[in-house]
Amino acid sequence: MVSISFLKRLPAVLAGVILAFSILAHAAAANQSGPTANPGAPPGYFALKPYILPAKSTALDKQLLAIMEKYKIVGLSATVFRDNKIVWSGGYGWADLSTGRTVTPDTLFRVASLSKLVTATALMQLYDQGKFGLDDDIGKYLGYRVFNPKYPDIKITFRQLLTHTSSIVDSGAYDAIVEENPALLRKIDIKDMLTPGSRYYTAATFSDAAPGTQFGYSNFGAGIAGSLVEKISGMPFDQYCAKYIFKPLNMDAGFEPANIKNWKNIAVLYRPDEQLVNFRPTKDNYNNSKPEPASVTAPLGSALGRSPAGGLRSSSVDFAKFMQAHMNGGVYNKTRILRADTADLMHSMQWFGYGLDGLYKQKGLNFHITDDLVPGRRLVGHSGEAYGLSADAYYDPDNKFGIVFMINGANLTQANPYYSVENSVAKTLFDTFAPKSSDKPPKIKAKAGTSVITVNDRKIFLPVPAVVNTAGKAQLLFLPAISAADALKTGIAQSGDTLTFTYKQTKASLTVGQTAITVNGKAITLPQAPYKYNGQILIPVRELAAALNINTKLSL
Template sequence: MSCSRLFKCLPVMLAGITLAAASLPALAAGPEAPPGYFALPSYQQPANPTALDKQLLAIMADYRVVGLSAAVYRDNKIIWSGGYGWADLNTGRAVTPATLFRVASLSKMVTATALMQLYEQGKFGLDDDISSSLGYQVRNPHYPAVKITFRQLLNHTSSIIDSGAYDAIVESTPALLPALDIKELLVPGGQYYSAATFAPQAPGTCFNYSNFGTGIAGSLVEKISGLPFAEYCSTFIFKPLGMDASFEPADINNWQNIATLYRPDGQFIHFRPTKDTYTGIKPAPATITAPLGSALGYSPAGGLRASTTDFAKFMQAHMNGGSYNRIRILKADTADLMHSMQWFGYSMDGFYKQKGLNFHITDDLVPGRRLIGHSGEAYGLSGDAYYDPDSRIGFVFMLNGANLNNADPFYRVENTIAITLLAAFAPPAANLSRELRAKVNANFITVNGRKIVLPAPAAITRSGKTQHLFLPAVATADALAAGINQQGDTVTFTQGQKKAVLTAGQNRMSVNGETLLLPHPPYRQNGQIFVPVRELAAALNISTRLRL
């Protein structure tokens, strides 16, 4: 079925889906569930199922999904939402669009937003030493003279990693976290200090995905604001956006509708509850005894509870330059900065290739689309919240248990759901023409109205009557929505089947093996390789208009 035909079959606005008593055919029966595990019952289906309902339920059956909630948004509106399957296998409680989930690493976008609100107030600079705000010195013992910065925490290049005592505590004794002073992990002589907490690479030089780094970012929110982390996020993010969400489950009005998370057995037949098993009893408030400035008890890296429809409000605010329904949580420049490519490379088996400030920039979730957002996976939860800046359509979905095998680099169930949702509601992916506005020595450019902050100022040269724009390679990839890789002085850009290879100091470019001459060679300056934007865009078949 084509995208246009499927779109016509679907209602454009749905507050949710009403479940009927009728159910789908039972899932394949298996042996009796062992103690502590639950069998997966057949799914209930909507009273008048649409083509999309049937597709999603079929995907759930294929991947043994316990429950699925999803929302699709455009501009400032949720244009569709749905819930399927089970929020609680013990009681038979169904998932609805209002079901809340522990959203795992989607939380990192919220933590980064909280910290960047304080950045807007001039409380710190992104390249400041975090020690100045923490009140004690934090150094990688392998590089004691190199500062660790706010920017590095948010783009995962701080060299602080999920190892040493932090990882052991999270895995084995998480009850310690509400009482844990992070200074004991970060400063030599601390009770839990270990050199293994720090990578052997210098801060700023290597990407290491770090939950602890985001925990430190949340702790900095406390240090700088003077408020407990959960209270700060509720006051300045969730309440303004009208979200019933919190890093403190006891503060959630709709706590009865928090989904239990499940992990499957080895055969994906039975499911074991792992998190949020409240059994009808309201969760007690966390007892945080750690000093202010130690927020690990709130799990800033993964502990947010929110529904997909509420989290979509947060994502719409980011997609719309920091504002949702006239409620501004960030300045437009700050939102653009967070979404600008800050790092590129190859990490976690290729899952991370481009990163903003705790925002993931990916071409791998939906083929042909560059998406901005984040994914999450913990305790059996798998979820994604991304938007397409070209079509201005985004989605949020959560699974509370599923077959999460076959990652390349996303789990296959994630790819399948994301592709299905965008096929239903987004126009076909297109090579959108890009209008770039730049000025010589400016520290930013705009691309179709979106500001991209440059790591080094733009440069403009002339060849006869033609002006040539040179930008740092990372900003060029961001502006053209191209893939990028770099080895020494050689940078490779990709777009579809096109591959262009440029080397600093050489006035030629290889495009799919063919050599093209350049009027001016790329060059290295201020630690960046500058590349000619017009010529590169033409080589990659990307339509551009330069306003210089």
């Protein structure tokens, strides 16, 4: 097979021709033999065998197979959707290297942190029913007090769990149990991990930051969210999701593999050796035997053993149904799983900053808001990585277009902030299927004193009400900085009382109390200075948009 390092030294066109020819030759060999254990591989490892080229291969097939060859992807499943329809799906490579089972669009994967979108949706369905408030203390619903011992008087809320700002982290007992005795998660009462003096309690479960002040990605927090689903609904977490999410959306998916109809088509997950030649099974290697149901003996309200943070199995096609429901205001195929306002609330920017080495810069309620996966596109969704799997599910809300793809083993390197393989697959799918990025101006409708604005028919929920001030003959709309960034689709960063908004190549900085905005180093006078209110910095939106050359239509 042609080496990638050799190709990098050739002109791009010639390299592409050689790589395409190599793939065809390699595919022909695969059609003759199929995968077998590599006689030279270490015990327990399998060689990555040649891919099978589809009989009537398209340019897209060849592009994706070239990416697979470059990053040593074991298997890839992908689905593309627009509006209310799936427009394409495909599967390549191997679901099981030991048997030669291939990946199809219906192959199921353990999707890691994509699961958190389902967990958040389950919890927000109960929010729809008025069962709790986002800023309620979670201890009230768990039945015991939960607090950071460094800040005992500050409550921990549902909103904080869903934005990873609760100060509950994985570095305490949770990580120790996952690494040393994961079966214990099926037995343990999470109360024993969260209350002082209990058997598994440790102060290391809580960060040094006060609840609500700092981002800290937390799988344990997602497990607590799933436990709250159990406490509030009175049902085991996996059964709740099956009844109220998977069955209504006609998804053959679940947190319990034994209950999945198509269990024989669950992909094995793999990690490569250092040479990216041989792959070791890490998860879901059932050897054609139906998985045994997990024996969960933990009391209701302790859902860690059902893996709300990462244990969902789904195909890319079925997960695309779930994503379409979110993209289309809580509805898929005339079936509603969320109120439209609740879906918009989940997708509204709730936090901004810098987390996980820059992967997280903006966040909704467990929905990731990113500008980094596909150049020039603001996308909403989530990524996942565990046991060798890499997966992404995102949509462009302006163009009603989205993608889901799942990889069960690959060279996961060069993160900036996504792995290079993720950027390559996502860009290829967008380049092939996505409509041209919309340049239509954001139409912002707002009223003074309201906590909701509308931007191109999408509602954005504000942390404090909008303010309309008069400066001479002009009316100035002041919004919380986080909501302004959401409405204008800008990047946002904060240093003290100074905010910097980024749009394409333009940066604009504003400071509380200063009647000037600095745009790429040049100061422009503002009719009124930004100011603080109830912990938020309010900024003049129309003036910010003009400074960033964003053509905005404002209706007050």
